[in-house]
Amino acid sequence: xxxxxMVSYVKNGSAIRAMFEDGKKMAAEVGAENVYDxxxxxxxxxxxxxxxxxxxxxxxEEDPVMVHGYMSNSGYEDxxxxxxxxxxxxxxxSFTENNIIMTVGAAGGLNVVLKTILEDGDEVLxxxxxxxEYRSYVSNYRGKxxxxxxxxxxxxxxxxxxxxxxxxxxxxxxxxNPNNPTGVVYSEETIKKMAEIMEAxxxxxxxxxxxxxxxxxxxxxxxxxxxxxLTKYYDxxxxxxxxxxxxxxPGERIGxxxxxxxxxxxxxxxxxxxxxxxxxxxxxxxxxxxxxxAKCVDAQVxxxxxxxxxxxxxxxxxxxxxxxxxxxGAFYLFMKSPVADEKEFCAAAKKQHILLVPGSSFACAxxxxxxxxxxxETIQNSMAGFAKLAEEYGVK
Numbered sequence: 518x519x520x521x522x523m524v525s526y527v528k529n530g531s532a533i534r535a536m537f538e539d540g541k542k543m544a545a546e547v548g549a550e551n552v553y554d555x556x557x558x559x560x561x562x563x564x565x566x567x568x569x570x571x572x573x574x575x576x577x578e579e580d581p582v583m584v585h586g587y588m589s590n591s592g593y594e595d596x597x598x599x600x601x602x603x604x605x606x607x608x609x610x611s612f613t614e615n616n617i618i619m620t621v622g623a624a625g626g627l628n629v630v631l632k633t634i635l636e637d638g639d640e641v642l643x644x645x646x647x648x649x650e651y652r653s654y655v656s657n658y659r660g661k662x663x664x665x666x667x668x669x670x671x672x673x674x675x676x677x678x679x680x681x682x683x684x685x686x687x688x689x690x691x692x693x694n695p696n697n698p699t700g701v702v703y704s705e706e707t708i709k710k711m712a713e714i715m716e717a718x719x720x721x722x723x724x725x726x727x728x729x730x731x732x733x734x735x736x737x738x739x740x741x742x743x744x745x746x747l748t749k750y751y752d753x754x755x756x757x758x759x760x761x762x763x764x765x766x767p768g769e770r771i772g773x774x775x776x777x778x779x780x781x782x783x784x785x786x787x788x789x790x791x792x793x794x795x796x797x798x799x800x801x802x803x804x805x806x807x808x809x810x811a812k813c814v815d816a817q818v819x820x821x822x823x824x825x826x827x828x829x830x831x832x833x834x835x836x837x838x839x840x841x842x843x844x845x846g847a848f849y850l851f852m853k854s855p856v857a858d859e860k861e862f863c864a865a866a867k868k869q870h871i872l873l874v875p876g877s878s879f880a881c882a883x884x885x886x887x888x889x890x891x892x893x894e895t896i897q898n899s900m901a902g903f904a905k906l907a908e909e910y911g912v913k
Contacts, residue, residue: 553899592619623759646879700844869902
């Protein structure tokens with residue numbers, strides 16, 4: 518008999534993954550070209566050429582033991598040094614390899630951090646809408662996720678409610694910037710106010726409150742929007758990064774944590790995070806991919822591709838009368854459902870072979886998420902189906 522907790526997880530499995538599986542079945546029935554799958558954030562853009570070149574160079578020239586063998590739980594020292602130098606160049610920081618831990622993607626990194634800091638009953642705050650797996654990650658370590666309700670005006674965090682919900686049990690705050698599912702970028706003004714609130718609450722309760730910044734979409738920002746680097750605003754910040762989106766490597770599961778020297782009890786924290794990396798079963802991040810990303814830190818994600826898709830989708834939907842949050846980053850668009858029950862709308866869209874994810878999956882009912890990391894033709898060809906939905910629901 519499986520664990521009771523897992524019975525619940527299986528029963529209430531990810532709506533995103535379920536929609537993805539539905540899309541595969543639908544494609545087998547009507548042809549993949551007739552299915553408009555906007556469910557999963559799986560980049561359609563190929564990895565930069567530097568990635569393939571790096572793989573070939575490493576496999577042809579490196580010592581096999583150095584490519585495929587064990588290393589420190591933190592990862593290769595030289596790889597961490599390259600990443601630290603790259604971050605310093607971008608953000609005017611002063612990191613060294615000692616501030617970097619290589620992880621199994623950003624998800625692996627988040628689990629390492631939560632394992633490191635959480636005790637039974639500790640609370641972790643996050644802002645709705647949020648990435649669906651945060652709740653599971655927190656509960657993995659007997660913590661409790663506390664939602665700050667969504668600000669549906671501009672989807673910047675609701676800081677008044679945030680301040681009210683911080684308690685003596687609050688151990689961490691997770692922010693996702695640029696945000697999945699809205700595509701909104703939290704502004705520097707927002708981050709500064711958030712940091713002020715957290716500093717005041719640390720003093721009020723005599724506790725440490727960690728700010729965990731989940732940043733797999735950092736490079737995907739449009740129209741000159743700046744994404745603040747959070748270690749510069751709050752000492753007890755941990756940054757989790759993934760190359761899944763920036764290098765189109767979601768299946769390779771490679772990322773890193775940044776733990777700044779300014780953090781209280783820095784050495785103890787790093788030591789504990791390294792142990793967490795090992796005992797969670799990761800042991801270390803994939804060795805070959807560590808070598809690869811070190812050679813590709815300057816490779817450029819194809820932002821113009823995503824930007825063209827963003828504009829095409831946003832303009833197409835708003836011209837039809839749908840109400841959308843204009844994305845500033847990531848590759849998701851958050852659209853208001855024309856009916857209160859967005860699951861009903863998703864079911865209607867499915868009849869047009871359009872696959873959308875309900876906003877309730879992100880703790881924000883009444884909206885749907887549309888992932889535009891797809892071929893441009895998918896967006897173009899889906900518009901006829903969206904037009905039928907607009908007519909059906911009378912959005913104009």
